[in-house]
Amino acid sequence: MLWGVFSDVHSNFEALDAVLKALAKEGVKGWVCCGDVVGYGAQPNEVCERIATLKPLHVVSGNHDLAVAGKMDITWFNDYAQAAVMWSREVLKEPARRFLAALPDRVVADGFMVAHGSPRNPAEEYLLTRQQFLDNASLVKVAPCFVGHSHLTWCFTKDPASPLGTRALMLRDGQTISAPLGVSCIFNPGSVGQPRDHDSRASCGVYDDEKRTFRLLRVPYDIEKVQKAMREVALPELLVLRLSYGQ
């Protein structure tokens, strides 16, 4: 079975819509969302509603989801993220608030694991280095583990044959990595709604649980339409502009 894996939608409905259509075209039958459904963008209700209708779906909470749902202190968020959280809290409707508030911090199901930042600290850790991967590897209950949070497509695999004992690479569009049975690995599909790797296209991946492969996909969407909607509700201009640069 093919799973559509995506993360960090951040209330960007146009990007989510493009990603879901592209993944459906790939033949995806199940869905994995690694958190940060909301925050930054202008359509938190629409994004929650759309994701909640996906089936079967495994979804976890991100730090922005916890913040918007009032379950996390936001004093450590930067000014722009704080402004977006405050705005999102104001416009969020009850069904979306309930959806966010009920999200688990980790999921182990259907032969894989899902956490937002990392298995050991889902709400806060940015998993960026081999050492962090090694520190988390024993906490991967079932591999692969899918994470988000960094908005970067870092993928780590234990590999005794490699000089450092691990393989680490940032997946590009169309690139595939394998998840050998019984080997700890953590894959990040990048961000749907706010990519930060200088590629402004939405990012997502396809996991084939029979072949045990994960392939990255980049999907273009109407960025200007999203920016117009963000300006209409006066979200910070920096958050609007960064979508153009994938940064």
Ligand SMILES: [Fe+2]
């Ligand atoms: Fe995020």
Ligand SMILES: [Fe+2]
């Ligand atoms: Fe996050």
